[in-house]
Amino acid sequence: MSDNQTDKTVEMVSETHASKRPYADALLRLKQVGLRPTRQRMALAKLLFDGGDQHITAEDLHGMARKATVKVSLATVYNTLHQFKESGLLREVVVGPGRSYFDTNTHAHHHFYVEPAGELVDIPVDSVELSRLPSPPDGTVMDRVDVIIRVTQA
Amino acid sequence: MSDNQTDKTVEMVSETHASKRPYADALLRLKQVGLRPTRQRMALAKLLFDGGDQHITAEDLHGMARKATVKVSLATVYNTLHQFKESGLLREVVVGPGRSYFDTNTHAHHHFYVEPAGELVDIPVDSVELSRLPSPPDGTVMDRVDVIIRVTQA
DNA sequence: TTTCTAGTTTAGAATTGTTTTAAACTATTG
DNA sequence: CAATAGTTTAAAACAATTCTAAACTAGAAA
Incomplete structure (x- = not known):
């Protein structure tokens, strides 16, 4: 796996x-x-x-x-x-659309999304380095950042 | 805007x-x-x-x-x-879930998702710096990276 | 031009995933 | 143990999307 x-x-x-x-x-x-x-x-x-x-x-x-x-x-x-x-x-x-997963891992982390299998694979938070985020639109506060790396099976 | x-x-x-x-x-x-x-x-x-x-x-x-x-x-x-x-x-x-937008901007870029309004706001690709991405799972190739910054209106 | 055909559009039905409803049930409090 | 607030349920309702099969149309061929 x-x-x-x-x-x-x-x-x-x-x-x-x-x-x-x-x-x-x-x-x-x-x-x-x-x-x-x-x-x-x-x-x-x-x-x-x-x-x-x-x-x-x-x-x-x-x-x-x-x-x-x-x-x-x-x-x-x-x-x-x-x-x-x-x-x-x-x-x-x-x-x-119409595909929503519940993730038992609630720590900050990201995901690979494998298509067409429709499978999610965790990415540990520290294997993605995310620097220089833009500031949120006026009147809003940042909640969280989701990184989804879409990959396809050959 | x-x-x-x-x-x-x-x-x-x-x-x-x-x-x-x-x-x-x-x-x-x-x-x-x-x-x-x-x-x-x-x-x-x-x-x-x-x-x-x-x-x-x-x-x-x-x-x-x-x-x-x-x-x-x-x-x-x-x-x-x-x-x-x-x-x-x-x-x-x-x-x-059950909410899917079509985006006429097909260049690489990211999004703010404003809740609860349900509104998307473009983020130019170069205002996010994404370094050190993990390599895709075996047997897959990277398609694209989506960054969604979820923000809430106060 | 007319004819032919593959591609396109359509209304309506069907499907999928999710939420609501109102009644029956159950865990906790007194 | 009784009261009650919270919980569960089947079934209906709902929203978004896809399917179906028949009618239509753009472009190619005659």
Whole structure:
């Protein structure tokens, strides 16, 4: 999967929490952002955050839940993804019209977008050097900078 | 509109072509990319390229056409925008899920995305310095780099 | 010019991804 | 345990876009 930088972190996280007390991490995260730990949210949090860095769509997550025999509606998946995003547990990355991924990596970083596969690959923030940004238009403040490097498979 | 660099080009283009021979420029562009100059394509090209740099949605363009009493269906607007994009006459900029703009400026440049207004503002390519890009994943070649600076109105 | 044909346009239906609704359910508080 | 505020759900609604198949048109050939 050629994703060397992130793999180390992934292993660390999953070994520290996931393998032994499977719900401790999910519960902690929900507590931290003040969302009631319901069965559905716990299950989705576990699917999202126990698997290392992921870029998934709402449909993807709904599919994963079904596979894990978690009963949750698609509407709840959408609600939950947005709540997680609002709370800073997730980031949304938009790559194409009608194509939006939720990214479990909320640290500053960038992306390769691989076409036509439609796959996202993380770029560590320090492997892009971004100097001399223009000042924002009058009356606005900078929120964040997204760098998307679009690449194509030969 | 605080868009100084591009304004000059805009004026130049519109004064050189648009005002006197209104269809010459549109016709030339269609010829160059090998698209048959139909009534609808000519009209849309004129609306798109005679107005200087623009960021518009399919619905926007359809509305502009109606206002200009050009009879064209929404399906044709979508077809035409995609053909223009494939031919390199337009660029597509995706900023949010279900929100995609077509940009008449096809030169390398970047964007401010102003929220919640949902407005795009061009950033000249040379006012962003982008050094040290990572190499693309194996089996892929770099297509282009999009920098979107997300800003919010206070 | 007329005829032919491939390319184009169209209205409307279909599809996709997402949001809304209103009723049923559930986690927490007292 | 009861009250209640927050949550979940199926289903409908919605928005943006694409598809379909029939009607139309630009350009080439006769």
